[in-house]
Amino acid sequence: MHMLVKLIFIMAAYQHNIARARGVCGTPNLIPNTVPVSDSEYQTNTSIRINCTEGYVRKAGTSNKIRCIEKDGSIFWHTDLPLKCIRKSLVCSRDTGHYMTGAHDMSATLFLL
Numbered sequence: 001m002h003m004l005v006k007l008i009f010i011m012a013a014y015q016h017n018i019a020r021a022r023g024v025c026g027t028p029n030l031i032p033n034t035v036p037v038s039d040s041e042y043q044t045n046t047s048i049r050i051n052c053t054e055g056y057v058r059k060a061g062t063s064n065k066i067r068c069i070e071k072d073g074s075i076f077w078h079t080d081l082p083l084k085c086i087r088k089s090l091v092c093s094r095d096t097g098h099y100m101t102g103a104h105d106m107s108a109t110l111f112l113l
């Protein structure tokens with residue numbers, strides 16, 4: 001009887017470990033100038049948004065959404081349009097803002113200066 005109880009405990013612990021190891025993405029590898037994520041484990045099919053740190057903005061046309069996916073037995077973070085955080089332009093437009101609606105590449109900013 002005691003042996004059986006022990007065995008059940010061992011098996012329960014074993015299955016628990018398998019369940020934890022399966023279908024979980026770890027902390028994503030972040031690019032420079034992004035806010036660290038709070039959790040260290042994310043379920044498959046979970047999407048999160050990575051934010052740029054203070055003073056940086058998301059480059060137009062890049063996506064800050066990443067998704068934990070499972071493919072061919074591996075689990076990894078996936079993104080269609082990898083996020084790029086670029087320095088917020090220090091140039092303030094006094095007129096319509098036609099040329100400066102948001103963020104610029106460093107090169108473009110230097111050119112405007």
Ligand SMILES: *[C@@H]1O[C@H](CO)[C@@H](O)[C@H](O)[C@H]1NC(C)=O
Nearest residue numbers: 035036037038048049050051
């Ligand atoms: C990024 O900002 C959005 C909107 O404010 C927020 O919902 C999200 O949790 C943030 N992401 C991280 C990783 O902090």
Ligand SMILES: *[C@@H]1O[C@H](CO)[C@@H](O)[C@H](O)[C@H]1NC(C)=O
Nearest residue numbers: 023043044045046068069070
């Ligand atoms: C994740 O989504 C795919 C496709 O939408 C689905 O086939 C799969 O079962 C989902 N996995 C989990 C763990 O929810």
